[in-house]
Amino acid sequence: MNPSRALLIGIAAVAGTLAFYLTSGREPPPPPPPVVVAAAPAIETVDVLVAAADLPMGQVLKPADLRWQPWPRAVVNDGFLLRPALPSALEDTAGSFVRGAFLAGEPIRREKLIKANGGGFLSAMLPAGMRAMAISIDTRGSNTAGGFILPNDRVDVVRTQRDGEPGRAGASETHAADTLLTNVRVLAVGQTVQERNGERVVTGDTATLEVTPGQAEMLALAQRAGQLSLTLRSIVDAAPSGPESPEPRAEGGLTVIRYGVAKPMSAR
Numbered sequence: 661m662n663p664s665r666a667l668l669i670g671i672a673a674v675a676g677t678l679a680f681y682l683t684s685g686r687e688p689p690p691p692p693p694p695v696v697v698a699a700a701p702a703i704e705t706v707d708v709l710v711a712a713a714d715l716p717m718g719q720v721l722k723p724a725d726l727r728w729q730p731w732p733r734a735v736v737n738d739g740f741l742l743r744p745a746l747p748s749a750l751e752d753t754a755g756s757f758v759r760g761a762f763l764a765g766e767p768i769r770r771e772k773l774i775k776a777n778g779g780g781f782l783s784a785m786l787p788a789g790m791r792a793m794a795i796s797i798d799t800r801g802s803n804t805a806g807g808f809i810l811p812n813d814r815v816d817v818v819r820t821q822r823d824g825e826p827g828r829a830g831a832s833e834t835h836a837a838d839t840l841l842t843n844v845r846v847l848a849v850g851q852t853v854q855e856r857n858g859e860r861v862v863t864g865d866t867a868t869l870e871v872t873p874g875q876a877e878m879l880a881l882a883q884r885a886g887q888l889s890l891t892l893r894s895i896v897d898a899a900p901s902g903p904e905s906p907e908p909r910a911e912g913g914l915t916v917i918r919y920g921v922a923k924p925m926s927a928r
Contacts (some may be wrong), residue, residue: 705730707743711762719758739769793876794866814893817841821886845870
């Protein structure tokens with residue numbers, strides 16, 4: 661059929677229908693009622709402190725690492741930090757040590773954090789397989805770079821001991837020094853594990869070092885045999901060369917030169 665003819669037939673049919681209702685006095689059929697959509701019930705929310713990004717174990721939290729996020733109150737856990745109850749939780753949590761990793765958007769829980777002055781903090785700082793070993797140091801700083809060694813600095817450990825052989829031969833007493841460990845990380849000085857209030861000098865009676873089990877045995881013996889000193893390494897060469905921690909020097913690696921004669925010395 662011709663499209664034009666079909667269009668004319670359709671118009672005529674519509675016009676005839678309207679004319680029928682007008683002449684019969686009937687009203688045209690009412691439009692269908694509108695569909696009413698019921699509003700979803702409002703969900704009560706509360707602000708929860710969450711991680712703003714992925715937080716690996718061992719990270720020290722900064723305010724930028726945290727944020728408040730609305731959370732359905734019905735699923736809030738008792739361990740969450742809620743803004744109405746703890747409005748300063750973000751500021752108070754900053755500076756804590758992450759004991760267990762967080763994913764971005766995960767609620768912060770106190771049991772996965774350690775304060776710098778809390779119990780278990782030092783053990784959480786240690787990588788797997790490493791040990792914390794405290795050695796005695798001079799409070800005047802005479803054997804610790806003048807007191808300018810801080811936590812997280814890297815040092816060499818030098819042992820100074822008396823050389824007994826000249827004494828037995830009737831000669832004057834002499835001393836020998838050898839480097840036991842190199843590029844060792846300082847975990848704490850005294851009871852301080854981090855700088856406080858911008859303080860640049862930390863003093864104490866002990867320095868806690870991050871060492872391997874074998875290095876810990878060497879340090880324990882060296883403290884009985886002589887005096888230990890720490891030499892501060894430059895920041896340029898303080899970074900570890902690889903994932904392995906520095907190992908003790910081989911036994912017998914020290915040579916003492918006296919009166920022009922070289923003599924190998926035991927490292928113990």
